[in-house]
Amino acid sequence: MRKKIAVFRREQFNAAHRLNNPDLSAEENERIFGKCNNPNYHGHNYILELKVVGYPDEQTGYVIDMKILSDIIHEQVVRRFDHRNLNLDTQEFKNLNPTAENIAIVIWNLIRPHIAAELDLYVRLFETERNFVEYPIV
Ligand SMILES: Nc1nc2c(c(=O)[nH]1)N=C([C@H](O)[C@H](O)COP(=O)(O)OP(=O)(O)OP(=O)(O)O)CN2
């Protein structure tokens, strides 16, 4: 009987950001986002983990070729966000607060069209060693 299995690929990108909601006052932004609201942008070494779930192909034994998965992440995420200021340099976060949650959802939306429809995709994004998010939730 065929069994479903998960394939994981981890990549890294470095990016600067500032958490800020332009609809709120400076005081509210400072209260909510604290040091992450500092006008001097700060950086994170983001660790991105993709999980792809499906049945291994009968011929290859692959759910997805991890090399191809790596290429997709580089093309769609690393090339776009690495060594960028997310607020200033990217279209995706011009009008979207670059929280870990929003970054993970944006990344899922960028990667999803490049993964075969029969496979499930999950994104885990580490902003720091202790702060991380997952999308979507099962
Ligand atoms: N729900 C969210 N909360 C926070 C986010 C976020 O994206 N979503 N982001 C931040 C900051 O950008 C950053 O992650 C916090 O950095 P820092 O406090 O330096 O990191 P640590 O929590 O790992 O450091 P401690 O030493 O544990 O304070 C904040 N919140």
Ligand SMILES: [Zn+2]
């Ligand atoms: Zn931050």
